[in-house]
Amino acid sequence: MIWVDTIIQGILLGGLYALFAAGLSLVFGIMRLVNLAHGDLIVLGAYLILLLVTLTGLSPFVAAAVAMPFMFALGFGLQKFMLNRVLGDDILPPLLVTFGLSVVLQNALLEGFSADSQRIQAGPLSTASIQVAGLNLGVMPLMTFGSALVVIIGLNQLFYRTSLGRAFRATSDDPTTASLMGIKPAGIFAKATGIAMIIVTIAALYLGMRSNFDPSIGPARLIYAFEAVIIGGLGSLWGTLAGGVIIGVAQTVGAAINPEWQILAGHLAFLIVLLVRPRGLFPRAVD
């Protein structure tokens, strides 16, 4: 029974990693851009929510909803005025720019909020749990996983049911031919990064409520997100959820064997998947 409990806790933890990864997966899927500042943008989102909660006394969930349009605008502008200029056949310039952005964000957050670790207070919710079939499940992990499911389903609906989603996929296939359809690739990229930042805000909400954060923890979130995307297969949204779950389960199982093994077990799971399935579990047919 203890093992069932461990694995279920791992699956729920995987929801958090899937939330970290979904925005990264979306942006990579559409424009082959790896945003190395993704983790720092999540931390930035967490500080923005914390600021709103502290200043206005709003509930964290309302504060996150308020933060979303700002984060969308930030992503849209970031893509339009900075990242679109460095996108091209060479993959190095966007990597360098986002790496630089990561450093800038960490230092700006350090300057603005100090190195003290913070937490978004969620009240009784953070310790609430419910009993299901003899297992104690935390409400917060359940909500995290539920949110991850909603995000992945929502993104899939957007991709496969809407005109904007068709434009996303067409631009991802071939930007030049897409422009012959009246699509402006630069505008599509800006919208995609804006949407990714909305998901980042959701990830930031749960990151901030579930654990302490400080300006330096972004890169480690990026690693988890990146591993989840790679395990799932580049460009596959359901794969990203599966990737997050695999890392989550590996971490809780590792921790159950020996608490020191938690982080290492997650990374080992990533390496094993990479050895067995170098293209990830659900690679897209076309790259």
Added chain:
Amino acid sequence: MTALLETRDLTARYGDFQALFGVDLTLGEGETVAIIGANGAGKTTLMRSLSGVLRNGPDSIRFDGRGIGDLPADEVMAMGIAMVPEGRKLFPSLSVEENLQIGAYGRNTGGYWSLDTVYDLFPVLKERRSNPGTALSGGQQQMVAIGRALMSNPRVLLCDEISLGLAPVIIKDIYKAVPKIRASGASMIVVEQDIGQAMAVADRVYCMMEGRITLSGSPDALSREAIHNAYFGAAA
């Protein structure tokens, strides 16, 4: 006849390589013009310039009295110039129907062409509507590419080498659609290496060689010898 689309002294280059040398071309409202020429004559470069994929001086290309040479492809398309690109270029991530739908993304003016009328034009596409575009045969893919361009109800339809790599019987099938496309009111520029089909549907023919227009006129008025000379250069 007033010009709907015209180029004046159009030049185009890729870096140091000049591909077009002062091309003057006119397309009238409702007209179908064929551009023929050998490989490397500059036909595709001309089409890429007309569609906005290659940018030029604003007045080197005029559409409906307005200089559009410097506009990007998406704005050119929104004005009503749709292109069937060489090699079809279907989107592999999209189904047949989605490939058609996306043709109307940047211009949705209403008009004769819609999913229903495109399926009437090419009934086989209706059966394959849920397949990925790239799972179809070459001829069917070409039908999707043409239907995709029609979905925006263009005023000008640019067709770049639609017979490329297709069997003669399939080419004939595809060219059967041309009269219906003309009847819908679209003017057409048809680029071909295969002279026969292009001459049969065109009101006027331009022949290109080495980036210049070497001959133009109505298909009946041009002798085979004149075309041969304009196509390959005068016999030595």
